Amino acid sequence: MTDPSERTGTLYEAVGGTETLRRLSNTFYEAVLADPLLAPVFAGFTTTHIEHVAVWLAEIFDGPARFTGELGGHQSLLRAHLGLRITEEQRLRWMELMTAAVDKELPDDELLRRRVLEYFEWGTKIARDVSAEPPGTDLGDPGPTPRWGWEGLR
Numbered sequence: 001m002t003d004p005s006e007r008t009g010t011l012y013e014a015v016g017g018t019e020t021l022r023r024l025s026n027t028f029y030e031a032v033l034a035d036p037l038l039a040p041v042f043a044g045f046t047t048t049h050i051e052h053v054a055v056w057l058a059e060i061f062d063g064p065a066r067f068t069g070e071l072g073g074h075q076s077l078l079r080a081h082l083g084l085r086i087t088e089e090q091r092l093r094w095m096e097l098m099t100a101a102v103d104k105e106l107p108d109d110e111l112l113r114r115r116v117l118e119y120f121e122w123g124t125k126i127a128r129d130v131s132a133e134p135p136g137t138d139l140g141d142p143g144p145t146p147r148w149g150w151e152g153l154r
Contacts, residue, residue: 004111004150011149012063014112020105021054021061028101029053037093041084060119060148067145074145082139084131091128095120111150119148 007014015021029050032038042049052071059067067073086094098120102113130139147154 004115007111007150010062011112011115012058012061014109015061015106015116018054018058018063021057022050024101024105025050025053025057027105028098031097031100032094035093035097037090038097041086041090056145059145061116062147062149065145074142075139077145078126078130078139078142081127081131082133082137083135084127086124086128086131088128091124094124115148115150115152118152122153 015024029042029045032042033045052067055064055071056067056077059065067077072079095117099117102116106113106116133139
């Protein structure tokens, strides 16, 4: 396996860009909406959510910063989770379904898949914690959209 420090380019480039992230998001949400444990969390789901997730992931993985520029940035993403009351059981199921989607949609590259799933592990814990707070909670300034690379969080 290649040492992460020897990798060149971004995770965004390695996954195949926004189109691949759209497919990943679509595959994942097809499974989520059919899952009895997770479907209730996404009761207000619309297909625009798939695009928003793809745009978020593109930015996280060092692609275009469209989520920050067009969709409200880090603060907006966190606020969208307020009041959802995500349980640890739901978070773990989310990870199972995302792992299956990653296996199906991302290139067959062990390190790439591991780094992407490490981001999701990290991010779902934050989403779970934020979701315990009621809608309208002042989250303060969470700072800029995080960036995730070959070495993890930067």
